[in-house]
Amino acid sequence: MAIPKSSSHVRFAAVGDIHVHKDSAGTLRGFFAQAADEADVLLLCGDLTDYGTAAEARVLVDELGAVSIPVVAVLGNHDFESGTPEAVTEALVKAGVRVLDGTACEIEGVGIAGVKGFAGGFGRGSLGAWGEPAIKLFVQEALNEAMKLESALAKLRTRQRIALLHYSPIAATVDGEPVEIFPFLGSSRLEEPLLRYAVDAVFHGHAHRGTLEGRTVNGIPVYNVAKPLLQRTRPDSPPFFLFELPREAADTPSQS
Template identity: 60%
Template sequence: MSEDKPRARVRIAAVGDLHCRKTSMHSISPLLESVNERADVLVLCGDLTDHGTSEEAHILAKELAGVRIPKVGVLGNHDYETGQPEEVTKILEQAGIEILDGEAVEICGVGFAGAKGFIGGFGRGTLGAWGESAIKRIVQEAIDEALKLESALSRLRTERRVAILHYAPVRDTVEGEPVEIFPYLGCGRLAEPLNRYPVDALFHGHAHHGCPEGRTNTGVPVYNVALPLLRTLPESPTYRLLTLGA
């Protein structure tokens, strides 16, 4: 799918972990009131709702109605909580938000590929598919999510590309969280598709107390844009801005 014409410079605003609740009416829209003037695309990195209910999704849709630029994103683990991710996706897409789950879209000449991602750990701590069948299922889920991202990336034909996840693909951006929960914040397997299909940047959320920036072992910039983390940074931004191009 393609939206709008290619541009020499594309400004991307990215944020995750909005955690829209029943009580969130009129609290999310102010966070994005400047985004139409400052960015060309809004990227949403999962945990868009707090319990994954249709009521929360409808509230979020209303809160984002004032965002006139294209919106693209992925779901997070909270969006699956009540077992209605398809309904959440349907509501958000009817509100003009492109939700990616192994798909790709072109906006303003930039290719966006997205998937939720999954847990599993990083480096030597990456969970291996050995032992109980339950462990093997966890590992396979992480592999499947990495394959979704790879499949989406493989379909892009744009010069500039951006990957979107909810879970972290590198340890760098979860630093600051308790070490004990690192394996639940992401998985290094999610970075493997970028070795074959490099991108200009990757955005994710989920690690509320992590680090805002990191890199894959091949040098791809990774940005943690969880809203609780952004609010701790100097000047307390409510989204991350990144400009691609001249």
């Protein structure tokens, strides 16, 4: 049963890691329709396609045809696999999806800053830019994504803000994955802009076997909304995460 929409709150449905492939046609329309029934905005946290092909993007856009609410997305690493992420972006933009990449938008009075992010590890385990040129390039990519996030957050003038990522900015929400692959699931460098520009919530995907919720060092809630994780940990609920913000920004956010 759909949850009635609220006149006092803006409700977001967030999910990542949908991994649409050529055989996904006809399998996601009901899922997206339910999300649209229960939320005011749909947030997509990357890995929207499996191999990042134009054909997969067309299937995704067709499945999103059931959605009448605003859709905001970032790409994930799978959307880059074929070397043509612009094809995925183009298909989504033509369908009216706001695709963020170091950019921001405002919907229902809430500012949303988005970036894919990158890997590199967390805290003392973060990879440093030292040694071979390839290592320095890897670390520079993580720094570039963090700078893009900071630039997007700096553009927002709304009182309420959300950060939309694919890679995680904290270790807590990748906990559950093999510890050996933690460095490839996100980067603490993505947390640094969130300490300078406070947001109400952060959403990401990528870590299918991670943990639903964690917090930044300054207490911002971070949600891992990878669809496989939601399906496994909340089997009696549809695999999207609902998050509410009051329209007047006067109360504490709530989540379900």
